[in-house]
Amino acid sequence: MSSPVKAVLTEQSGQLGKILKLVIAFEKANLRTLNDQTIIKLNRYYLDSRSWASITLVGLAQE
Structure with a gap:
């Protein structure tokens, strides 16, 4: 590392x-110290990453 x-x-x-x-x-x-815009961005990034992980896992299962 x-x-x-x-x-x-x-x-x-x-x-x-x-x-x-x-x-x-x-x-x-x-999240008390974060503003609303930051929280909205974090939520979007989290959902995007979950979607990516799901798609990746499905792809691996099909191999």
């Missing part, structure tokens, strides 16, 4: 660390 990835996962530092913190807050429904 590269050093930058290790830093993100262990220290939640840098730009990717900020994104990781945001994702963790979203997963815990700890």
